[in-house]
Amino acid sequence: MKIFIRSKLRQRRNAHIPCLLAVFIFPFLWISCSSSEMTTDQTNSESDRINHHIDIVVHDPSMIQQDDTYYLFNTGSGITNWRSDDRVNWERLDPIFEEAPEWTERVVPGFENHIWAPSISYHQGTYYLYYSISSFGRNNSAIGLVTNETLHPDDPNFEWVDHGIVVESVPGRDMWNAIDATLSFDDDGTPWLTFGSHWMGIKLVKLEDDLKSVAITPEGDEWFTIAQRHRYWKLDERDAGDSANPELDYDELYPDAIFELNRQSESGAIEAPFIFQRDGYYYLFVSWDRCCRGEDSTYKVVVGRSESITGPYLDKEDQNMNYGGGSLVVKGNENYSAIGHNSVYTFDGRDYLVAHAYDLEDEGRPKLMILELTWDSDGWPVIQFDD
Template identity: 45%
Template sequence: MKRTLFIGMLGLSALMSGYAQQGEGVRKGRIVREPLVHDPVMAKEGDTYYLYSTGHNVSSFSSKDLSEWTIRHGVFSAPPQWAVDSIKGYEGHTWAPDIIYYKGNYHLFYSCSTFGKNTSAIGHAYRKTLNPDSDEPWTDTGAVIVSHSHDNFNAIDPNIVIDEEGNPWMTFGSFWGGIQLVRLTEDLTSTLKPEKLYTICTRQFEGASDVPSRSVNSVEAPFIFKHGGYYYLFVSYDFCCRGLKSDYKVVVGRSTRVTGPYVDKDGRELTRGGGSLVVDSNDEFVAIGHSAAYHFDGKDYFMAHGYSLSEDGVSKLFFREMTWDEEGWPLVSAE
């Protein structure tokens, strides 16, 4: 999730208001039908779904039916000290998590950064269960990857994908040099050395194209979903975090290889200005974006956040069943 200096006070106020209400809910343990979230991701353990999102120490929810959500405490009892020490200005408001079950553990990835800077880090923690009533703590292993002001990438917005050979990869990135992909070690705690970054989506490029290169590389929030022999790369274009003035939207490209190239319906590469629209604003939400996709119980689902038109731009969960057209492209209803 991009945190830029352009962020409007109206949008920031609405977003923080939502988090404040959510914080009250954590203390009360209340049940909600429309959770206040930003950058949502999900996993299922047994008969329970668990949702994680941006928030203080990572916000969390649980549900038995994908309709009523119980607000849980933050994942961490205190901000990871390594991140507080190394990321100036980070105090526990943790962005854009990802969650995956892999080799006997649930692995949580999270973003530590501050507005408008790429001095950032992606952290990692693991636990055998997602059950919030378990006494088992999350074991934090520290930074997976770090970016500094001299780097042309931003180490936030992680998403983990396991390729057909069983190798773990992490895609990430926001603005700067665009969306990156890097191979992880088998324990998921660090990047494989020597580190090699693949740029798999950027809106800034050289050479002729029927789509003009953008002066600002407004792309972030990657998520890779495997379906029918393809890897589908969902990314968010344009700007979030301005409340009702946001213009986020989700586009997609696909590839037979996890490293790309990813192309859209018209054959344009996502590194050359491509991207087929999946979802945009509608009559209920402005700027639907920062998406994730899952296969649960025989169905595919698409989730994101959107700024509620009826509630002054509060950020809420957008959750829909995802189907596929005859050519194998994802379809997500705005209704």
Template identity: 50%
Template sequence: MKDLYNCLLTFLFPAMVAAQTIPAHDPVMIKQDSVYYMFCTGMGITTWSSVNRVDWKKEKPVFDKPADWVLKELPAFKGHTWAPDISYHNGQYYLYYSVSAFGKNTSCIGVATNKTLHPSSPDYRWVDHGKLIQSVPNRDDWNAIDPNLFIDEDNTSWLTFGSFWDGIKLVKLNNDLVSVAHREEWYNLASRRNGNNAIEAPFLFKKGKYYYLFVSVDFCCKGAKSDYKVMTGRSEKITGPYVDKNNVPMMQGGGSLVIAGDTTNWFAVGHNSVYTFEGKNYIVYHGYDAKDNGKSKLIVKELYWDNDNWPTLDKEIGGKK
């Protein structure tokens, strides 16, 4: 029936693609008016739209060519832009993104803004504000990729980011959201131990008195050989320390499992984001499809909370909104 549905959908609405078939990597999502927009890693940042989070239409990428500043900092860059983050503040949309050399901490985080996400609007135009943060080999022990913006209850703006090397970082931004605050203060939020520093994709979510830090650990991007999984910890302060269910600090390798691959449906899953839509919490991430040669695809699940206020995908354990 699923194959029949997909064929019928393609025949009737050739621009639409069913969610379970979308080739997504590092997905983030936001809703403007009645339309959901999703941004993913890809050439110029892959963009999709939907009115129901089920059937998706592919839109033009954010960038049609690399910016001059990117080519200056990374001369070999070919346009494959990583791990976007989308949010709405100050009357416009902020899209943070990563450009990097694979496997090296030669990386930059940039930011672009737009008054609207509707491509048909006369106000639709991405304005690139250039480099926000850069990491340099032999100078920095962190990697400038996987940005996530969070504005706290005091209206202070923070950017969490990072991967591998010395782990996940947090830095304060100015109120314009396109520049780092001075004096610069760098906070360490999470790190791995025992010779495995595979941690990345931080995402902050506030519920009640706690800030929850979601991260992805182990390895992505290897299809059937991937072992990516999502972990979390929480803190009453955005700057940490974040601890897991067993009170192990995430800076000491702690982290409680949220979701992992089951090898039957998904070899591995990871790089999540978390949102509240229509009063419900959702976790958005990608998985390597065990029934389709390990291809990376979009997954959206409702997120629940157990009696101790830890996130879970199991409604029987959670069931709390």
């Protein structure tokens, strides 16, 4: 998750300040004001599609089922998490981390335990929760891992164990950002971690079998770039592509024309990858454009597919996602300004896209969306998002 904010604004740009401050503050207010239990109505379309538009405030949701209970994890203080018996009525649980892991202070000095983009997976008797440590507009970031034998808080074996850093990005060294991680396995059972936000796009790296570190091969680490969008070549390498790094003096860094182009454009605006396997293909879902701007958000979900987990991922028009390709899956509508940071799951024989959308009837707050996903005759995902 990225927040748009900028320091050292020129006087002639002061009109933007109230909006920027609101966007900076609201994510924290939204999370702290969430109710402990919320409900919504379930609606069925003529095609028996099941969509849940749920009035709980979440960013970057990830979901899993254990026994008859669903668990939801999302960006928030210490990692916000919830449980439900029906994916409709949700109870908020205690955060995963009461205090930030000690190692986060080195990566992000002064880190205040607001943890981004958790992603939950189950493998061979263990639940793996990858999470992101970062700061707004910067790629001094790291992906951490915490594990548990069970997600049921009343189970005597319930205990979250932190394993520290899996992948780290360093400003000035890396033209990628170590956030928004998800775990996948290829047809041979090899584990892979996909991640990335802005800069030079979405990365894929092979993991060791214990899923706790990057695999070391005789040829070196196995890294791939699997999706990216055009990045303006004159941008500073510390700039995500949205003039959002508060440590940069944009007045000194860019002339006016480049600053405005960067701030208003969609340069490099890609993040939140999720790989889903179906019928011999790996489907790569990513989010394009801008999150976290409330009513002004422009997030949307696009997809490509490949017969190999390492790509190339092609869209419906055979355009490579490494060169800006991506077929639209879902975008905002008259009720929601934008939707994105999705994941895809199969529950009870149905496929669902889980994401957050910015509610225009509630000051652009991000709400949980669970949308049934179907497939057309050519094997491409279809979402109905018209409520």
